[in-house]
Amino acid sequence: MPHDPSRRLSRHFFIPPYILDALTRAADEAIRWAAIESVIASAAMRARRATLATLPIMAAIPSVDRPKERRIYDMKNGTVPLPGKLVAGEGVKKPLQPGAVREAFENLGLTYDFYKTVFGRNSLDDEGQTLIASVHYGKSYNNAFWNGEQMVFGDGDGEIFTRFTRSLDVVGHELSHGVVSQTCNLEYFGQPGALNEHLADVFGVLTEQWSIGQAAAEASWLVGAEIIGPKTKIKAIRTFKGEKAFENDPLFGTDPQPKRMKDFYNGADDDGGVHINSGIPNHAFFRAAVALGGKAWETVGPVWYEALAALDRKSDFKDAARTTGEIAGRLYGPKSREAAAVKAGWKGVGL
Amino acid sequence: MKIIVKRSGGFAGPLLNKTLEIRSGMLSPDDEKALHALLSAVPFAALHDQRFHARGGADIMKYEVTIDAPQGVAAFFFDESAVPEEFKPVWQFISRHFQV
Numbered sequence: 001m002p003h004d005p006s007r008r009l010s011r012h013f014f015i016p017p018y019i020l021d022a023l024t025r026a027a028d029e030a031i032r033w034a035a036i037e038s039v040i041a042s043a044a045m046r047a048r049r050a051t052l053a054t055l056p057i058m059a060a061i062p063s064v065d066r067p068k069e070r071r072i073y074d075m076k077n078g079t080v081p082l083p084g085k086l087v088a089g090e091g092v093k094k095p096l097q098p099g100a101v102r103e104a105f106e107n108l109g110l111t112y113d114f115y116k117t118v119f120g121r122n123s124l125d126d127e128g129q130t131l132i133a134s135v136h137y138g139k140s141y142n143n144a145f146w147n148g149e150q151m152v153f154g155d156g157d158g159e160i161f162t163r164f165t166r167s168l169d170v171v172g173h174e175l176s177h178g179v180v181s182q183t184c185n186l187e188y189f190g191q192p193g194a195l196n197e198h199l200a201d202v203f204g205v206l207t208e209q210w211s212i213g214q215a216a217a218e219a220s221w222l223v224g225a226e227i228i229g230p231k232t233k234i235k236a237i238r239t240f241k242g243e244k245a246f247e248n249d250p251l252f253g254t255d256p257q258p259k260r261m262k263d264f265y266n267g268a269d270d271d272g273g274v275h276i277n278s279g280i281p282n283h284a285f286f287r288a289a290v291a292l293g294g295k296a297w298e299t300v301g302p303v304w305y306e307a308l309a310a311l312d313r314k315s316d317f318k319d320a321a322r323t324t325g326e327i328a329g330r331l332y333g334p335k336s337r338e339a340a341a342v343k344a345g346w347k348g349v350g351l
Numbered sequence: 352m353k354i355i356v357k358r359s360g361g362f363a364g365p366l367l368n369k370t371l372e373i374r375s376g377m378l379s380p381d382d383e384k385a386l387h388a389l390l391s392a393v394p395f396a397a398l399h400d401q402r403f404h405a406r407g408g409a410d411i412m413k414y415e416v417t418i419d420a421p422q423g424v425a426a427f428f429f430d431e432s433a434v435p436e437e438f439k440p441v442w443q444f445i446s447r448h449f450q451v
Contacts, residue, residue: 079446082432140450143361147432148407157450161363170362177409188409196409224363237363252366271413275364 066128068112072104073134075152079141083134083150100135100165104153107171108133114172114207115179118297119305124178131175135165144170146177159231160251167226168211173204184311191316193274198281198320201238202304206297216289216296238279240286259283261317261350280349281320288345292338303328303342321346352387352420356451360413360431371451382448387422389441395423398438403429414451 073084088096088105096102108131115121123129132150141154144164151174153164164170177200180186186196201223209219222236222245234246244255257279258264264280265273285304289296306327311319325343332338354373361367378386395418405411412431416438418424429435434442445451 138446142363142367143410143412145362145410145412145431146408147405147411164362173362174410180409181407200409237366256365269359269368270364271360275362 066122066130068109068116068123069128069130070105070108070112071130071132072101072108073132074101075134075137077136077139077155079138082147082152083132084136100153100155100163103163103165104133104135104151104171107165107168108151108175110168110211111172111175111207114210114297115203118206118210118301121179121305124175125182129178129182144174146174146181148181151175151178156227156229159229161227162229164227167224169201169204169208169222170224170227171204172207173200173223176200176203179203179308183308184315185313186311186315187313188271188274190272190274191277192314193271194277195281195311195315195317195320197274197278198285199304199308201240201278201282202285202301205240206301209295210297213295215294216299217293219296221286238275238282240282242283242286257282259349280351281317284321284345284349284351286345287348288341291341291344299338300328300342300345302331303338306331317351321351352383352390353418354420354445355417356445357415358412358451359415360411362410369451371445371449373445373449378448386441386444387420389444390418390420390422392437393418393422393425393441394437395425398427398435399425401427401435403427403433403435405430405432408432 068090070089071083071086072088073082074087075082075084078084086092088094088101096105112123112131115123123131133153134150135153135155137152137154140157142156142161144151144153146152151171153171153174154161156162156164177196180196180199186192186199188196205219205221205223208214209216220236221240223239224237225235228234228236232249232251234249234252236245238255238257239245242259245257246252247254256265256276258277259279260283261280265276267273270276285300288300292299303324307320307324310323310327315323321343325339325346328336328339328342352373352375356371356373358367358369358371359365375383408430413428414431415426415428417426427435427438429438
């Protein structure tokens with residue numbers, strides 16, 4: 001596999017304390033004072049960590065060496081204040097009954113394991129950030145979201161949608177928004193927003209495929225199939241394939257996602273089509289993955305993972321196509337079948 | 352009195368767009384009285400035309416609210432996790448009585 005997990009994508013960095021200590025005695029006054037200021041800042045950060053460690057609500061406290069750390073909270077059908085009551089986590093000793101708490105705990109764990117095993121990434125920030133999720137949010141709440149600090153999952157209304165925690169690709173999607181926010185941090189509007197949604201979908205479905213050892217050719221490439229309730233006949237919310245996830249449904253109508261640039265949505269709804277136009281890069285990824293065969297997290301997955309660090313807040317579809325093409329060329333060789341498949345995938349959607 | 356709540360956003364995107372319309376007579380007399388009392392405390396002029404966005408986040412529901420009541424008229428927009436403080440009591444009332 002071409003990806004080197006030792007290459008971190010995180011923007012965070014640390015100067016080891018022993019070097020800082022030596023720099024506080026440097027002859028150069030500017031270096032000495034900079035080091036002293038860093039030591040003071042580090043002490044303040046340690047004090048903050050010590051204080052936060054005593055609180056029931058764990059903020060995201062980075063630590064390079066920290067192992068997997070999950071915290072699942074119960075909102076008991078309320079919406080404020082987040083995160084709710086702590087009900088599960090590493091070190092919380094109680095058996096988990098079947099249901100949202102256990103699903104969130106297990107699916108967060110699988111998503112963490114996917115990033116760690118496949119890409120060597122230690123949590124959202126690559127520094128062991130605690131994964132926080134609140135379940136049973138609201139009454140019959142038909143949504144799951146990432147609020148910039150944690151994941152939130154509704155139970156669904158039991159008719160259109162069931163519990164959002166049931167689906168590994170949905171949990172992987174929300175957690176991947178956290179990874180995106182720690183890397184390229186694509187703004188949530190227009191093409192950058194659609195790329196944000198695309199990357200969350202990509203790593204969501206890859207998490208699911210990895211968890212069951214499923215090859216690209218065997219995968220469903222559906223998003224949210226497990227959360228569809230009994231009152232609708234749609235098979236999923238989105239599909240990476242070149243078809244509609246649903247058509248002429250009495251409740252939902254027809255899947256609005258385009259698969260090619262010629263059908264690009266230019267309206268203002270949905271933050272400029274973030275969940276609509278993500279269908280275009282999703283389909284490009286699918287085309288590349290299926291053309292290459294094998295397991296997508298081993299072929300195109302590393303290319304898209306490296307793109308997380310190479311893209312920026314304003315990147316658009318053309319940037320993503322160019323960047324993934326360049327990364328595939330660097331990882332596998334400019335004339336490799338992988339580089340050709342990535343370029344052909346984008347070309348197939350009109351980019 | 353008329354309150355219109357247009358919901359958009361969310362994991363499923365436009366699939367779950369929804370419009371809720373609350374009119375006089377839809378609530379019990381006691382509940383309607385309570386809602387009017389809460390509306391009396393809303394600073395309509397300050398909220399009108401404002402947009403309240405959450406910092407960061409993705410897949411968050413968004414709400415566009417239009418109120419036409421004896422107490423005042425306002426139209427404003429907020430992300431789920433950025434409900435304007437002055438509107439929270441009314442929002443909690445609406446959330447308790449209607450599926451938004």
